Amino acid sequence: xxxxxxxxxxxxxxxxxxxxxxxxxxxxxxxxxxxxxxxxxxxxxxxxxxxxxxxxxxxxxxxxxxxxxxxxxxxxxxxxxxxxxxxxxxxxxxxxxxxxxxxxxxxxxxxxxxxxxxxxxxxxxxxxxxxxxxxxxxxxxxxxxxxxxxxxxxxxxxxxxxxxxxxxxxxxxx
Numbered sequence: 001x002x003x004x005x006x007x008x009x010x011x012x013x014x015x016x017x018x019x020x021x022x023x024x025x026x027x028x029x030x031x032x033x034x035x036x037x038x039x040x041x042x043x044x045x046x047x048x049x050x051x052x053x054x055x056x057x058x059x060x061x062x063x064x065x066x067x068x069x070x071x072x073x074x075x076x077x078x079x080x081x082x083x084x085x086x087x088x089x090x091x092x093x094x095x096x097x098x099x100x101x102x103x104x105x106x107x108x109x110x111x112x113x114x115x116x117x118x119x120x121x122x123x124x125x126x127x128x129x130x131x132x133x134x135x136x137x138x139x140x141x142x143x144x145x146x147x148x149x150x151x152x153x154x155x156x157x158x159x160x161x162x163x164x165x166x167x168x169x170x171x172x173x174x
Contacts, residue, residue, distance in 0.1 A: 003107050004033045004154050005066060010098060010110055012142035013074070019116055019136035023058070023077040025098070031066045033154075038064035039102050045080040045114075046095040054089065056080045082133045090131050091116050091124075096140060105152040113141040 006029065013024035023043070041061050047054030059077040082090060098110040118124045119137045 002032065003149060003152070004035055005029055005031050005039060005100070005102070005107070006149070007098075007100065007108050007110060007147065008070065010145060012112070012140045015142055016137050016139035019082065019133055019138045020079050021138075022079060023096075023140075025075045025077070027073055027075055027098075029063075029066070029071045031068055031071070034068055035064060035066040035102070037103065037155075038062040039066065039100055041075070042097075042099045042101075043075070043077045044097040044099065046097065047080065047085045048089050049094070054085065056084060079138075082131070087131055090133075091118070091127065091136065102152060102154065105150070107150050107152045109146075109148045109150075111146040111148070113144075115139045115141065 007027065008030045009026075009028040011026040013026060014021070017023075025043070027041075039062070041063060043058045043060075045056045045058055047056060058080060059075065061075070063071075092115070094114045094116065096112045096114050099106055100108045116136050116138050118127065118132075118135050120135065123132070123135060
């Protein structure tokens with residue numbers, strides 16, 4: 001059984017941007033059955049590949065009820081708090097996740113690789129001992145988002161378990 005709600009597209013707006021600039025996403029959802037209860041949408045910045053304690057939920061919103069058809073909206077999210085990121089993890093590669101839940105069950109996750117580097121090559125080659133956040137550029141690699149869907153119980157008695165179905169979808173962002 002298909003999910004009642006799917007993310008059709010995510011467009012990353014104003015990318016690349018300064019590390020401390022807000023993040024903006026244009027999200028298109030499709031709902032094939034009216035949903036009366038809220039779905040929860042989260043944006044999570046992965047602060048460390050090793051420690052999930054360093055992850056930051058940048059925004060969490062509730063959407064609902066959701067009518068049948070397409071819905072499009074722009075989500076504006078505050079940047080991660082650099083003070084909560086280990087200095088050694090501030091530059092380089094990380095990830096950003098957009099997750100959706102219904103009744104505390106995750107049904108879709110969109111993942112992006114993110115590259116944080118200084119706008120000046122000399123600073124990248126010889127980084128200052130104390131990071132200069134105002135000089136760091138964040139580039140979300142928006143051309144290849146990783147979509148993972150999970151089959152959940154939508155309350156209609158057709159609980160299919162938590163089968164994962166990873167997909168790679170084209171995105172018009174950049």
